[in-house]
Amino acid sequence: MVIFVKTKAHLVLPRDLLEEVDQIAGKRKRSLFIAEATREKLQKERFLKTLEETQGAWNDKNHPELKTARDMEQFVGDKRQGCRKRRKVSLKKGA
Secondary structure, three states: OOOOOOOOOOOOOOHHHHHHHHHHHOHHHHHHHHHHHHHHHHHHHHHHHHHHHOOOOOOOOOOHHHOOHHHHHHHHHHHHHHHHHHHHHHHHHHO
């Protein structure tokens, strides 16, 4: 279980933005709505930062077997097939 410590903050928002939040979430759920929206934005920003930091980590030179879309489709198909086989074996063991 995750416990969140709540802290009050004074935020200044454009009136039209606050009115739209209130229309969707209601005044009593305003803080929850803004917290969830902020969490989503932070998650997106962390993801973009990670993409930026790892840019170039994967390239065609290191993985010539995945140069074309067809190569990638084959790779993904093989992975899915392997997963299905493992799941089937796992289900049989559990039966």
